[in-house]
Amino acid sequence: MPAVQETIDQVRSIDVDQYKYGFETEVEMEKAPKGLSEDVIRFISAKKGEPEWMLQWRLDAYKRWLTMREPNWARVSYDKVDYNDIYYYAAPKKNPAPKSLDEVDPEILKTYEKLGIPLREQEILAGVEPQNRVAVDAVFDSVSVATTFKEELKKAGVIFMPISEAIREYPDLVKQYLGSVVPVTDNFFATLNSAVFTDGSFVYIPPGVRCPMELSTYFRINEKNTGQFERTLIIADKGSYVSYLEGCTAPKRDENQLHAAVVELIALDDAEIKYSTVQNWYPGDSEGRGGIYNFVTKRGDCRGKNSVITWTQVETGSAITWKYPSCILRGDNSRGEFYSIAVSNGKQQVDSGTKMIHLGKNTTSRIISKGIAAGKSDNTYRGLVSAHRKATGARNFTNCDSLLIGNECGAHTVPYIESKNATAVFEHEATTSKISEDQMFYCQQRGLSEEEATALIVNGFVKDVLQQLPMEFAVEAQKLISISLEGSVG
Amino acid sequence: MLEIKNLVVQIEDKRILNGLNLTVNNGEVAAIMGPNGSGKSTLSYVIAGKEDYEVLDGEILLDGQNVLEMEPDARAAAGIFLAFQYPLEIPGVASMTFLKAALNAQRKARGEDELTTPDFIKRVNAAATQLEIPKDMLKRALNVGFSGGEKKRMEILQMALLQPTFCILDETDSGLDIDALRIVSEGVNALRSPDRSFLVITHYQRLLNHIVPDTVHVMSAGRIVKSGGKELALELEANGYADYRESEAA
Ligand SMILES: Nc1ncnc2c1ncn2[C@@H]1O[C@H](COP(=O)(O)OP(=O)(O)OP(=O)(O)O)[C@@H](O)[C@H]1O
Ligand SMILES: [Mg+2]
Numbered sequence: 001m002p003a004v005q006e007t008i009d010q011v012r013s014i015d016v017d018q019y020k021y022g023f024e025t026e027v028e029m030e031k032a033p034k035g036l037s038e039d040v041i042r043f044i045s046a047k048k049g050e051p052e053w054m055l056q057w058r059l060d061a062y063k064r065w066l067t068m069r070e071p072n073w074a075r076v077s078y079d080k081v082d083y084n085d086i087y088y089y090a091a092p093k094k095n096p097a098p099k100s101l102d103e104v105d106p107e108i109l110k111t112y113e114k115l116g117i118p119l120r121e122q123e124i125l126a127g128v129e130p131q132n133r134v135a136v137d138a139v140f141d142s143v144s145v146a147t148t149f150k151e152e153l154k155k156a157g158v159i160f161m162p163i164s165e166a167i168r169e170y171p172d173l174v175k176q177y178l179g180s181v182v183p184v185t186d187n188f189f190a191t192l193n194s195a196v197f198t199d200g201s202f203v204y205i206p207p208g209v210r211c212p213m214e215l216s217t218y219f220r221i222n223e224k225n226t227g228q229f230e231r232t233l234i235i236a237d238k239g240s241y242v243s244y245l246e247g248c249t250a251p252k253r254d255e256n257q258l259h260a261a262v263v264e265l266i267a268l269d270d271a272e273i274k275y276s277t278v279q280n281w282y283p284g285d286s287e288g289r290g291g292i293y294n295f296v297t298k299r300g301d302c303r304g305k306n307s308v309i310t311w312t313q314v315e316t317g318s319a320i321t322w323k324y325p326s327c328i329l330r331g332d333n334s335r336g337e338f339y340s341i342a343v344s345n346g347k348q349q350v351d352s353g354t355k356m357i358h359l360g361k362n363t364t365s366r367i368i369s370k371g372i373a374a375g376k377s378d379n380t381y382r383g384l385v386s387a388h389r390k391a392t393g394a395r396n397f398t399n400c401d402s403l404l405i406g407n408e409c410g411a412h413t414v415p416y417i418e419s420k421n422a423t424a425v426f427e428h429e430a431t432t433s434k435i436s437e438d439q440m441f442y443c444q445q446r447g448l449s450e451e452e453a454t455a456l457i458v459n460g461f462v463k464d465v466l467q468q469l470p471m472e473f474a475v476e477a478q479k480l481i482s483i484s485l486e487g488s489v490g
Numbered sequence: 491m492l493e494i495k496n497l498v499v500q501i502e503d504k505r506i507l508n509g510l511n512l513t514v515n516n517g518e519v520a521a522i523m524g525p526n527g528s529g530k531s532t533l534s535y536v537i538a539g540k541e542d543y544e545v546l547d548g549e550i551l552l553d554g555q556n557v558l559e560m561e562p563d564a565r566a567a568a569g570i571f572l573a574f575q576y577p578l579e580i581p582g583v584a585s586m587t588f589l590k591a592a593l594n595a596q597r598k599a600r601g602e603d604e605l606t607t608p609d610f611i612k613r614v615n616a617a618a619t620q621l622e623i624p625k626d627m628l629k630r631a632l633n634v635g636f637s638g639g640e641k642k643r644m645e646i647l648q649m650a651l652l653q654p655t656f657c658i659l660d661e662t663d664s665g666l667d668i669d670a671l672r673i674v675s676e677g678v679n680a681l682r683s684p685d686r687s688f689l690v691i692t693h694y695q696r697l698l699n700h701i702v703p704d705t706v707h708v709m710s711a712g713r714i715v716k717s718g719g720k721e722l723a724l725e726l727e728a729n730g731y732a733d734y735r736e737s738e739a740a
Contacts, residue, residue, distance in 0.1 A: 441540050442578040444562035445571075446588075446648065447596035456591055460582025460631065 019282055019317075020483070022252030025111045025222050029141070032089035034225070038062065041195055044089045044142075048164040048198075051171060061184045061194035068188045074351040075380045075412060076320050078293065081258055088196045090141040090223040104145050112138055112146075115249060117218045119146045134214040134245065135160055139230060141223045142198035149213065156212050158242075159204040163231050166202035173204055177235055181264035181301045181328070189260040189322075190297040193229045197262065200230035205240035205271070214470060216245035221281070221292070227258040234264070236271035238304065243274040245473060249317070250282040254290045256319060257282075261296045269304030269331065274312070276469055277325075278477055281317035283484075286375070288347030291319025298325035302334035302363075310337040311354065312468045314477040316484040319348060324382065326355035329363035329394075336365040339468040341477070343484045344377030344409070353383035353414075358394035358424065367398040370462045373409035374485055380412040387424035394424040402432040403461050405454065405485065455482045491515050492537075492656055492687065497548035499529075499536050499712075506532045508712035509548070514656070514705075517684040521698055521723060522691045524709035525731045530691045531575055533709070534658045537689075538572040539565050552656060567599035571654030573645035575661045575691075580632040585644065588632045589614060589651055596652060617650040621677050638665030646677045657681070658689045663697040675700030695727040710734045 032043045041062055045055040070081075098104045101119060112119050119138060135149035137160065144162030153160050159170065167174050184194045201217045221228045236242055250257065259281060265273050275298075284291025294317075300309035311325040327336025338354035356365035365385065373379040379402065387394040402411030413430045435457050443453035458481060459466070466474045492514045499507040506529045514520045522530055536543050537550060539562035550557040557565055580588060594604045605613070618628060621643050633641050642662050649657055659678070663671055678688070678701050690701060698706075698720065706722040707714045708731070715734050716722065 436578075437541065439578050439580065441538075441562060442574065443580070443592075445538050445566055445574075446592035446652070447563050447566040447599065448592060449561075449563050449595065452591065452595055456583055456588065457580060460580055463582040 019252060021115060021249035021280065022282055023114065024251040025107050027105055027107045027222070028093040029090045029223050030093045031087045031223070031226070034087055035084035036062075036086070036088060036196065040088055044196060044198060047089065047091070048167070050164075050167055053171075053175065054167055057179070057184070058195050061191050064185055065188070065191040065195055068191055070188050074322050074382070075378065075414075076322060076349040076351050078256070078320050078349070081256075081293065083192075085225065086258060087223065087226040088142075088229070089198055090226045091143040092140065092145070098145060101146055108140055108145055111140070111220065111222070112218070115218070115220070117247075119148060134216050137162060137201045137215075137217040139199050139217060139219045141221060141226055141228065144199045144201075153212070157206040157209055158211050159202065160215055161202055163200045163202040163233060164198075166233075170202070170204070173235070174202070174233070177264070177266055178233055179264075181266060181299045182262050182297050187297060189295040190262050193231060193260050193262045193297070196227075197229045197231035200232040200261070201234075202232075203234040203242060203244065205236045205242045207238040207240060209240045211240070211242040214243050214245055216247065219246070219248035221250040221257060221259065224253065225255065225257070227260065229259075230261045232261070232263040234273060234275070235266045236268065236273045236307075238268045239270040241272045243470065244276070245470070246275070246277045247280070249280050250292055252282050252285075252290065256284075256291060256293055258293050259295070259318075261298075263296070263298040263325075265300035265309055267300065267302050267304060267307035267309050267334075270306045271304060272308040272310075273300065274310045275300070275325070276312040276473060277314065278473065278480065279313065279315045279317050279321070280480060283317045283346060283348050284319040286346045288319070291348070292317065294318035294321045294323060296323045298323065299328065300326065300336070301328045302331050302336060302360075305331040305333055305360070307331050307334045308337075309335075310339070310468070312339040312465065313341070314465075314469070314480065315340070315342040315350065315352060316480050318350075321348075321350040321352050323352045324354055326357065327365060328357045328359065329365060329391075330359045331363075332360040333362050334360055335363070338365075338367045338369070339465040340369045341372070341462045341465045341481065342370070342379055342381075343372045343374075343481055344379045345375040345484055346377060347375070348377040350378070351380045351382055353381045355384040356386070356396055358385075358387040358391040358396070360391060362393040363391060364395045365397075367396070367400070368464055369400045370465055371400070371402040371411050372405065372458060372461065372481075372485070373402065373411045374405035376408045378410045378412070380414060382414045384416040384418070385426050386418040387421045387426075389420045391421050392423050394419075394421060396426045398426070398428045400430040401461065403458065404432065404434045454485060458482075458485060491553055492689075493551045494537075495549050495551075497533075497536070497550065498546040499532060499543050500546060501532070501543050506712050507536070510709075510713055512707065512714055514687045514689060516687055517682075518705065519682065519688040519690060519701060519703045521703040521706045522689060522709050523693065523706065523723060523726055525735065528709045529712040530709055531660055534572050534660045534689070534691065537658060538562060538570055563595065564599065566652075566654075567596045569655035570658070571649050571652060571656065572658045573642070573649060573660060573662050575664075577633050577641040577645055579634045581634050583632055584629055585632045586614065586628045589628075589648065592648070593651060613651060617647050620680065621647050621650070622673050623647055639667060639670050642666055643670065643674060646674050650677060650681060655686050656689070657686065658691070660691045661693065662690075663692055663694060671697065672700060695723050698723050708734050
């Protein structure tokens with residue numbers, strides 16, 4: 001059919017990506033020697049001024065990692081990563097640990113300006129309702145360059161700071177919780193991260209406190225041949241609440257770059273954590289050159305009774321995505337939620353989903369996943385729902401929908417269900433659809449261009465998930481999805 | 491004014507329109523009747539610009555402008571509207587959102603300003619009230635789960651909102667109950683004006699009692715085989731298409 005043919009041609013002809021964040025910043029960087037060794041780990045630990053126990057923790061992880069193999073079960077294929085051809089630490093030479101924004105390299109400030117990430121509190125305050133403010137931790141390659149609203153948050157008892165700082169200032173908290181959700185030995189990439197992690201955010205919300213503003217971290221990879229290994233740890237103590245946003249971008253480059261993060265969430269009794277991600281790492285060009293390898297371990301532990309953890313993700317970037325934000329529903333009556341939009345275009349490969357591990361009684365979980373594949377991309381949802389022997393009354397509802405744009409992409413759904421408790425009730429729905437030519441024609445007959453029609457239909461498709469995002473973020477995400485799909489129709 | 495001259499169209503090597511000629515003047519309501527499979531819907535799709543059809547010969551001019559060279563959305567902006575025989579569903583997109591996107595896309599294409607939200611809502615509400623469409627329906631995803639008759643009403647609502655100059659109604663009456671037929675017809679009649687014309691495709695005289703046509707054309711085997719005034723429809727109702735089917739063989 002002509003329309004389909006045209007779509008294919010159009011997709012074939014995308015030569016330059018629509019990626020808007022692909023610029024590079026010129027800053028002088030200090031790097032660890034290339035490659036991975038005990039010495040490099042000691043170098044990182046020394047740069048961060050870490051106590052001895054932290055160094056030991058890293059070295060143990062490294063020893064373990066040397067015995068591990070890269071996983072190959074995901075539906076992705078890529079050239080082998082040479083782990084000795086990567087820089088594991090890169091920090092701005094001028095003042096790697098600025099005390100205030102005035103000390104931050106102006107080039108870096110400009111970078112965040114260009115990315116639309118406000119770092120000056122006064123600017124954020126102007127014209128924004130207090131309850132709509134967002135505190136930002138800005139991580140540039142291996143270090144945090146700025147954290148806003150720290151003082152004000154401190155007044156509420158909230159700790160929000162780079163994890164490298166928390167290791168020095170709150171060693172007991174960090175020791176107690178770090179690696180308690182994602183053990184050092186969890187998987188190849190998590191173990192690597194444990195050995196070499198450089199920065200990320202640390203959040204602690206004290207009992208009964210509702211965090212007075214949204215917290216967010218913005219990750220930027222800038223330096224060439226450098227991996228980013230961030231580590232985020234969020235603890236919501238009894239009866240507290242926090243909403244946390246994560247964003248990320250990287251310059252366009254021909255080589256692939258590795259991003260292997262670990263995020264751990266802990267919700268104690270009656271606490272709630274909402275964790276939202278807009279992942280927009282550089283996806284590579286239409287030929288599949290370059291782009292970020294996004295191999296990430298994200299896990300939340302509903303450790304206390306009645307606790308709630310919600311993961312919401314909008315994934316548009318990365319050449320390869322390997323990511324399964326999960327919930328361990330340990331506390332009785334705890335609830336886990338996973339809302340995901342994964343968009344792939346060009347030659348992107350996405351293998352993403354979630355795990356809901358029901359351990360406690362009357363635990364509930366909900367999974368809504370929307371995969372959109374265009375171009376020659378591959379988009380897989382992989383999800384596990386399991387109920388432990390003791391998880392009486394566990395309930396899950398899963399809905400996985402895939403939308404295909406064009407004829408050369410693929411969508412796959414791989415659900416695993418394991419129930420060891422007869423009272424568990426798991427429901428699973430899945431659909432795969434295509435934007436039909438008749439739908440397109442109908443929209444065009446009403447005056448919409450093919451691109452407008454696609455955007456409208458896609459927005460309808462992802463609506464249930466977009467509604468889960470904080471308002472401002474939802475608008476951003478909507479734009480991002482349209483941009484990612486630009487050029488996927490004729 | 492819409493002029494169709496010697497239109498020859500095929501799909502997948504099957505000839506469907508065979509040298510069709512038809513002129514609809516400004517302000518005119520033209521009815522097309524004809525047996526199943528004679529090519530009525532095909533004609534409406536070709537006018538609106540659906541891709542699958544191969545135009546082998548002939549032309550379609552809207553106020554002298556060659557329509558066949560335009561994309562479907564450009565034709566819509568130029569004033570062509572098709573109320574579908576089978577309206578499509580758009581899951582997750584509220585009818586209201588769809589209407590606004592469509593109206594603003596057309597306005598943009600014509601170089602007009604976007605409507606403000608209050609202005610837009612005023613217009614939609616007025617049209618919905620006239621067509622007795624409950625407001626709740628406008629919040630639902632477009633056509634999803636709508637009954638056959640509700641879908642047809644929604645088509646006319648869109649027409650009323652978009653204010654096209656050349657309106658094609660493809661069997662809008664099928665699926666409408668007696669009251670709905672009256673309401674929809676009144677909606678259409680309210681839009682009749684000296685600078686707007688209609689092509690009304692139907693199988694039944696009863697619609698033409700409500701929307702009284704200026705001309706009636708009989709289509710058979712991809713051609714207009716007879717044209718006349720409104721009385722032609724009554725004649726067809728009485729005698730069927732037997733006479734015209736013979737002309738197919740001829
Ligand atoms: N994609 C297609 N492939 C082959 N034949 C087609 C295709 N689309 C339409 N046709 C044929 O073209 C002919 C005309 O169809 P069309 O829908 O225009 O008829 P119609 O006059 O609208 O009929 P009805 O009164 O039943 O609505 C029919 O024989 C139909 O089967
Ligand atoms: Mg028809």
